[in-house]
Amino acid sequence: MGNCFKSGTKPYEGFTFKIGLLGRSSTGKTAIVNRFSSNSFNPNYTHTRKNIVAVKSYVLDEANGVMTLELWELQNNLTVPMDAAIITIESTYSIEEIQDIYKDWLDQARKLSIPQVHVAITMSDLGTYTEQDAEKIRSALGMSSDSRVFVISASSNTGITKMMKSVLSALIRKK
Ligand SMILES: Nc1nc2c(ncn2[C@@H]2O[C@H](COP(=O)(O)OP(=O)(O)OP(=O)(O)O)[C@@H](O)[C@H]2O)c(=O)[nH]1
Numbered sequence: 001m002g003n004c005f006k007s008g009t010k011p012y013e014g015f016t017f018k019i020g021l022l023g024r025s026s027t028g029k030t031a032i033v034n035r036f037s038s039n040s041f042n043p044n045y046t047h048t049r050k051n052i053v054a055v056k057s058y059v060l061d062e063a064n065g066v067m068t069l070e071l072w073e074l075q076n077n078l079t080v081p082m083d084a085a086i087i088t089i090e091s092t093y094s095i096e097e098i099q100d101i102y103k104d105w106l107d108q109a110r111k112l113s114i115p116q117v118h119v120a121i122t123m124s125d126l127g128t129y130t131e132q133d134a135e136k137i138r139s140a141l142g143m144s145s146d147s148r149v150f151v152i153s154a155s156s157n158t159g160i161t162k163m164m165k166s167v168l169s170a171l172i173r174k175k
């Protein structure tokens with residue numbers, strides 16, 4: 001996959017994909033957006049009241065050109081159709097708790113007609129899961145083959161770039 005060469009609000013022409021972060025309050029959605037948009041992390045918590053979006057364009061060998069990714073933090077009144085969702089669940093939960101939380105948010109994603117759903121196990125610096133646990137969690141959640149689980153930390157900047165690229169690849173494969 002190619003390098004990111006532009007971070008800003010003016011998308012380049014080409015494919016645009018919209019990815020929505022869905023999840024309970026305080027699960028790290030804004031922290032992911034901040035890593036994505038400005039590679040920054042703010043330890044202070046402020047609840048996000050509106051849907052917010054950050055935009056980035058990539059040159060991708062596999063897409064044969066430029067593609068633009070819109071990363072949305074979804075809070076309410078979704079009026080823009082999303083191509084994929086990432087459900088955020090904190091890594092301090094047990095697998096059984098993650099299963100329950102996932103079911104609720106999968107229902108939400110279906111109600112919003114979001115066709116592809118992934119899971120981010122967030123704040124891995126505070127929990128016990130590592131990237132090696134992703135496949136185990138994916139199978140416990142009974143996810144379809146094009147859905148992925150990522151174990152990430154915005155605080156230590158672990159796994160977020162890889163997650164975004166992997167979700168993009170899954171979207172390109174579906175095109
Ligand atoms: N230790 C640690 N803290 C994190 C991480 N990600 C986010 N936080 C902190 O957890 C709190 C909540 O994170 P947010 O990103 O604001 O959560 P949110 O899901 O956007 O919350 P809402 O806007 O209320 O829906 C903030 O204080 C963040 O700084 C992480 O990876 N590790």
Ligand SMILES: [Mg+2]
Nearest residue numbers: 029030047048
């Ligand atoms: Mg937020």
